[in-house]
Amino acid sequence: MPELPGSRSDYLSDLNPEQRAAVVHEGSPLLILAGAGSGKTRVITTKIAYLVRERGVDPESILAVTFTNKAAREMAERARRIEPRAERAVLRTFHSFGAWFLRRNGHLAGLDSNFVIYDDDDSTTLLGTLMEETTRAEAARTAHRIARAKDYFMTPDDPSLAIIDHRPEFRAIYAAYEEKLGRIGNVDFGDLIKKPVELLRNHPEVRDRFRQRFHVVLVDEYQDSNVAQFELLKELCGPETYLCVVGDDDQSIYRFRGAEVRNILDFPDRFPGTEIIRLEKNYRSTEPILAVASSVVDRNLDRLGKTLVSTRGSGKKPTLAFLDDQDAEASFCAELVERSVAGKGGEPKGGAPAKAAYSDWAILYRTNAQSLGFETEFLRRRIPYKVVGSLKFYEREEVKDALALLSFSINPRDEVAFRRVVNKPTRGVGAATLERIVDASAPGGDLAAASRSLAPSLSAKARAGIGAFLKTVEEGSGFLDGGQARTPGGKKAGGLAAGEGLSPFVVHLVVESSLADYHRAQDEIAGTQRIANLQELANAASLYPASREGLAEFLEHIELDRAMESADASDDAVTLITLHNTKGLEFRRVVMTGLEQGVFPRDDKKDEELEEERRLFYVGSTRAMDELYLTTCAARRLYGRTQASVPSLFLDEIADDAIRVVGRKPPSYLSDHDGYASPPAHGSAATGSASPRGGAASADGLWRVGGRLFHDDYGYGSIRSVREGTEGPVVVALFETGREVRFLPRFQSSAFMRVGSDA
DNA sequence: TAGTTTTAAGTTTTT
DNA sequence: CTTAAAACTA
Numbered sequence: 089m090p091e092l093p094g095s096r097s098d099y100l101s102d103l104n105p106e107q108r109a110a111v112v113h114e115g116s117p118l119l120i121l122a123g124a125g126s127g128k129t130r131v132i133t134t135k136i137a138y139l140v141r142e143r144g145v146d147p148e149s150i151l152a153v154t155f156t157n158k159a160a161r162e163m164a165e166r167a168r169r170i171e172p173r174a175e176r177a178v179l180r181t182f183h184s185f186g187a188w189f190l191r192r193n194g195h196l197a198g199l200d201s202n203f204v205i206y207d208d209d210d211s212t213t214l215l216g217t218l219m220e221e222t223t224r225a226e227a228a229r230t231a232h233r234i235a236r237a238k239d240y241f242m243t244p245d246d247p248s249l250a251i252i253d254h255r256p257e258f259r260a261i262y263a264a265y266e267e268k269l270g271r272i273g274n275v276d277f278g279d280l281i282k283k284p285v286e287l288l289r290n291h292p293e294v295r296d297r298f299r300q301r302f303h304v305v306l307v308d309e310y311q312d313s314n315v316a317q318f319e320l321l322k323e324l325c326g327p328e329t330y331l332c333v334v335g336d337d338d339q340s341i342y343r344f345r346g347a348e349v350r351n352i353l354d355f356p357d358r359f360p361g362t363e364i365i366r367l368e369k370n371y372r373s374t375e376p377i378l379a380v381a382s383s384v385v386d387r388n389l390d391r392l393g394k395t396l397v398s399t400r401g402s403g404k405k406p407t408l409a410f411l412d413d414q415d416a417e418a419s420f421c422a423e424l425v426e427r428s429v430a431g432k433g434g435e436p437k438g439g440a441p442a443k444a445a446y447s448d449w450a451i452l453y454r455t456n457a458q459s460l461g462f463e464t465e466f467l468r469r470r471i472p473y474k475v476v477g478s479l480k481f482y483e484r485e486e487v488k489d490a491l492a493l494l495s496f497s498i499n500p501r502d503e504v505a506f507r508r509v510v511n512k513p514t515r516g517v518g519a520a521t522l523e524r525i526v527d528a529s530a531p532g533g534d535l536a537a538a539s540r541s542l543a544p545s546l547s548a549k550a551r552a553g554i555g556a557f558l559k560t561v562e563e564g565s566g567f568l569d570g571g572q573a574r575t576p577g578g579k580k581a582g583g584l585a586a587g588e589g590l591s592p593f594v595v596h597l598v599v600e601s602s603l604a605d606y607h608r609a610q611d612e613i614a615g616t617q618r619i620a621n622l623q624e625l626a627n628a629a630s631l632y633p634a635s636r637e638g639l640a641e642f643l644e645h646i647e648l649d650r651a652m653e654s655a656d657a658s659d660d661a662v663t664l665i666t667l668h669n670t671k672g673l674e675f676r677r678v679v680m681t682g683l684e685q686g687v688f689p690r691d692d693k694k695d696e697e698l699e700e701e702r703r704l705f706y707v708g709s710t711r712a713m714d715e716l717y718l719t720t721c722a723a724r725r726l727y728g729r730t731q732a733s734v735p736s737l738f739l740d741e742i743a744d745d746a747i748r749v750v751g752r753k754p755p756s757y758l759s760d761h762d763g764y765a766s767p768p769a770h771g772s773a774a775t776g777s778a779s780p781r782g783g784a785a786s787a788d789g790l791w792r793v794g795g796r797l798f799h800d801d802y803g804y805g806s807i808r809s810v811r812e813g814t815e816g817p818v819v820v821a822l823f824e825t826g827r828e829v830r831f832l833p834r835f836q837s838s839a840f841m842r843v844g845s846d847a
Numbered sequence: 848t849a850g851t852t853t854t855a856a857g858t859t860t861t862t
Numbered sequence: 863c864t865t866a867a868a869a870c871t872a
Binding site for chain 2: 154155156157158159181182186205207208225278280281309312341342344454456457477511514516517519520648666667671672690700704726727
């Protein structure tokens with residue numbers, strides 16, 4: 089049957105046997121365990137094309153869900169390239185599918201089709217109105233717990249709620265939050281999954297309709313799915329539905345936000361008759377890189393188990409560098425980059441070094457805060473770089489303000505939006521007035537109407553302020569209801585030509601309003617780009633129709649696809665990126681930095697969390713195609729304080745002959761990890777110390793007479809004498825306060841440090 | 848009500 | 863150290 093003559097390119101013959109088996113498989117549920125770099129996306133896109141082309145499946149009956157918009161776009165693009173008809177398949181993220189579902193069916197659950205989606209910040213604000221005597225930080229914590237409860241598909245009356253939050257009052261807070269959110273008529277991220285499941289359960293006719301619509305359900309990155317998403321799949325998949333999930337349990341790194349590894353580990357049990365296909369051929373990395381990656385993740389106990397085999401064969405052995413501190417780490421990375429770009433590959437042997445581009449390089453770190461050191465050093469050396477993921481366009485104050493104003497104009501019950509912008513710029517509507525208005529309206533009532541009816545009883549200042557605010561909103565409303573024909577003022581907005589959809593509206597409400605004046609003033613003072621950001625927002629709106637529905641759609645797009653992609657992807661620059669953000673990416677050369685206890689792994693208290701950190705190591709190291717470097721520092725500045733650090737536990741898990749070591753291993757690295765943090769140690773010999781010569785020094789050469797010290801309690805001082813005791817060096821120091829103190833460096837950690845002569 | 852000073856806290860974060 | 867929110871004062 090699949091033998092179509094001539095006309096098609098033989099896309100199946102490009103696949104390896106396992107990939108092909110996964111593509112042509114049908115019947116039972118299928119779990120594809122796809123290791124890093126094993127051609128997962130290729131399999132899933134080819135499968136869509138195959139189903140349409142060879143099996144005569146109607147593309148509109150195929151639902152493929154991913155976790156990121158980027159992945160969804162890439163999948164759509166690649167499937168379409170093989171089979172143009174695949175364009176009609178429903179290819180969405182879980183959340184955008186949920187929103188799509190609720191806009192059509194939400195009325196059955198009392199939800200207006202133009203609902204606005206609240207992000208975590210909005211949920212926190214809403215919760216703040218319910219928990220009056222708590223700080224915002226506490227409200228944020230509770231909001232997070234509620235989000236987790238929804239990830240686990242728990243309602244406020246769920247008996248297991250204590251697993252999420254053991255406080256007895258949590259149940260009531262969660263219930264109150266749900267009640268208020270419902271009255272306002274909006275939803276949060278968790279609702280986009282949870283509400284469709286509930287609706288499908290309560291309305292069998294809707295469920296059956298969907299089961300008739302989608303015959304094939306495909307899920308990408310299944311290891312990142314949460315319990316609620318699993319429930320959604322169960323509702324969507326009837327006995328006739330073909331379900332295929334693709335994932336890698338070793339790449340599950342979002343546990344902290346509800347991802348449930350058990351979903352993939354238990355998939356064969358939950359869906360009886362499941363067939364498992366393993367994709368273990370890695371097309372990305374050389375063998376030595378995979379050896380390092382595997383050696384760490386292999387220590388995990390809870391995994392399905394897979395052995396990646398490189399199709400690229402041998403290559404350069406990964407390098408582990410022991411360095412002094414984060415400054416040394418930054419310059420180490422900078423030098424690696426500079427030398428490779430100049431064509432002087434770092435290695436004396438191994439043939440002619442290939443000349444690298446800046447874009448071949450990625451510097452990986454555990455936390456965003458670590459990027460700063462690299463940025464400073466790269467800036468100084470004029471190495472082009474781009475920081476991925478720190479843009480946070482949607483989190484900017486002016487953007488959030490603009491979105492709040494837009495949200496309020498389609499939903500005057502939106503208390504969160506109202507609170508945010510009613511007195512911005514300051515119009516004389518303070519906390520007292522605001523509370524009066526909110527109290528005057530019924531819970532979840534129309535706040536614009538409440539403001540209007542209360543206005544006569546307010547002070548002149550507050551009345552004028554409310555009036556100005558309402559005028560702005562009403563003009564916006566009129567525009568939306570009147571349709572495109574009634575462009576406010578008839579002027580060409582912000583240089584945009586006519587027929588720009590929603591743009592003129594956004595320009596009027598946001599770029600030309602008093603709110604914009606406020607931000608324009610901020611631009612003057614702080615030299616920021618706020619107005620430019622608002623203009624960008626307005627430009628993006630041109631793609632949506634000038635109606636309430638169009639505005640809701642626009643807001644949904646902003647809320648669900650926050651990765652405002654900067655178009656500088658073609659620039660030749662080093663990538664600075666968190667480990668989490670690298671999933672799905674690949675680079676020729678990768679440096680994983682900060683391999684220290686407390687940094688990475690960040691926390692070694694709980695076994696399950698440690699296993700997740702190991703997976704993060706696996707994800708990071710398998711991004712590298714040709715070269716992999718690991719760095720670890722003897723000391724690290726954190727919150728302005730320098731602390732001694734111990735090399736990461738993961739470094740112990742790599743076989744000695746699997747990695748090339750640069751710099752000196754500290755003694756503690758060889759023995760135990762639970763021991764004392766050693767004082768600034770190993771790098772000093774390698775970097776060359778300029779500390780004073782002569783006089784007694786400790787056996788390890790770190791403590792010299794005359795050396796400078798800093799102690800949290802005693803301040804600055806200098807070393808008077810050093811001798812070897814049974815517990816290591818014994819140092820006597822005279823501090824500036826005149827105090828003379830004797831101590832054992834071994835028992836000192838954060839409170840005490842050497843002051844480098846380079847400092 | 849609005850601006851200033853003090854104090855507290857600090858992961859990762861596809862949606 | 864750096865940032866953001868709470869507390870405080872004009």
